[in-house]
Amino acid sequence: MTGRGERPVTIYDVARAAGVSYQTVSRVINGSQEVKKSTRDAVLDTIAGLGFRPNRAARALRGGPLRSVSVLTSNTTLYGFATVLEGIEEATRDVGFRMAVRLIESVDPAEVRDAVEWAREPAGAVIVIAMAHPGMAVLDAMPPEVPAAAIIPFLPRDKVPVRPSVWIDEYAGAKEATAYLLALGHKTVHHLSIPAWTGNQRMLGWRSALEDAGAPVPTPRYGGWSADWGYDAGRKLARDTKVTAVLCGNDDIALGLMHAMLEAGRAVPGEVSIVGFDDTPLARYYTPALTTVRQDFKALGKLCVANLFPLVGQSLPGEDPEHLDAKLVIRGSTAPPRGGSASRPARK
């Protein structure tokens, strides 16, 4: 019973109860090797008995390990961001770290500067979810001495990135999805992209598959992350009856597009095949069920934490990879084009 409103238990209380100096208690809770086993056990027992928990503020002030990670992210109502965040939270909680979160809503320089200040303030570790422009801007602005790891949507530009970075191989995923549509017999595949940046792997993978097959490369459209945007863009695409297959930048966009097509009287997948990206928990319940590229966002969040920890003197057992694979999941929203001949679809 820690009781109500009582003064919290400190290392001095533990020291007195265990009959040692408070320095020894400090060594025990910090896992120092130079404490005799019997002393350590006695102290540990006392800690458990008294319900002692180290005061984080005092630790931070002293310059000790803060055991905290500050996460910068945007768009947490999007499935991918929310799930990455859950992965980070679980991984940090597992090792007794706290997680602070701050949203970045734009690439406005003042907001970016503010976000960087926020992140470095408590001298803890930092994670930037740079899966959208605001996060990328913050990542660029982050001073190199800040211990930070990042989740990025493209391959690192340098062989040795400035800081630990993890990603999903969206290039391969997009390429596989596009190749699958071509193999179904579609002459080409259009692309309703998430907002564009240099090195967007989903777009590059899509283009690469098209080029490999010698198919024409339509101009991709981009502008947003939402179903709203997918619907608006979809209404324009629906007017072009030569469009028979579309790869979307995410599943929300795909839903908006599907709605626009159906509303325009174009059958899915009868006249138009649609592929999403992410495989949200809803995608399989769209009608028709959405063919999409699955990404394991939770694992990505955890992976980022594992790659961050060596920077702050923590390390988790085992070697961790830097990236995860994406995986095409075939459902009902894709089919051979009307009258088109399928050259044996590469169903795997």
Add this chain to the structure above:
Amino acid sequence: MTGRGERPVTIYDVARAAGVSYQTVSRVINGSQEVKKSTRDAVLDTIAGLGFRPNRAARALRGGPLRSVSVLTSNTTLYGFATVLEGIEEATRDVGFRMAVRLIESVDPAEVRDAVEWAREPAGAVIVIAMAHPGMAVLDAMPPEVPAAAIIPFLPRDKVPVRPSVWIDEYAGAKEATAYLLALGHKTVHHLSIPAWTGNQRMLGWRSALEDAGAPVPTPRYGGWSADWGYDAGRKLARDTKVTAVLCGNDDIALGLMHAMLEAGRAVPGEVSIVGFDDTPLARYYTPALTTVRQDFKALGKLCVANLFPLVGQSLPGEDPEHLDAKLVIRGSTAPPRGGSASRPARK
């Protein structure tokens, strides 16, 4: 330019540069009234020039204002939870507070105890998102002396709740939706509920509308929050051709149900009308577009912060209400029953 790797600016630096004592600097940054205006302005200028930011750890250690809120929540990949969290983050950031987040995944006593300890540790303010069982368990276990506010899914049991609590009037929303379906001519309305608890307002509102109309009250089904669960439950409902109208506990469940109905060959809304709850950004793009009860989760999160602040000596201007209204949004997933006579639907 705060520069790279330099020692952070402290109140001592500011004091020296401004030619005052460090105590005076402390008074200025804490808004003390007893500082001469000219002194205050000089200090404020120096602070801006040097880019000083108070060290939060030192403040916390001293017992000063921590300016931090710790949020306990579950299920952040669900739209409602994610959006409430964004509202809390924005409101706390606006006043220079930090937000720490921890997930609670079960009602397991050990996890609940742990979560409570986590929340009280840094002596900051606490918010419990008690919109699901895990949060409710934590709220029940929270000692009264902890400065906490809560988001709850039902009316407070007592006239004067133990702590500030905010909610959305789901009772009225569910009642309105159910009455609307009855007015369309449905003999009764089934309910696929989110997990049940005593005082579930969505369920009570639904039941109340049925009773007011003298309609039979079918046994509600519940078990999960997800489209997966909605689909499983929907497959059973689809076999019962007497079911012509269903109110769902959220939009994800509604999507699963809709998929099950369509898959079973039952037309929506031709044979079965479906109403959701929440109005997620995807709901309007379901096919058919989902009639649902809109809840403003972001405003709810902000409202909770406003109600929390008086507890920690902050107060925001203006008087804040305790609850928000829900609103029926009519779209394409609802219609009069086949052959049923509509008694002039209460379209508003």
Add this chain to the structure above:
DNA sequence: CTGAAAGCGCTTACAG
């Protein structure tokens, strides 16, 4: 292997 000392940056009484 363990104890005594210093100090992290701040705020709040306490004097003046």
Add this chain to the structure above:
DNA sequence: CTGAAAGCGCTTACAG
């Protein structure tokens, strides 16, 4: 209105 003092709980050299 402003300065000098004490101390929050902890960790890391420094002695022994």
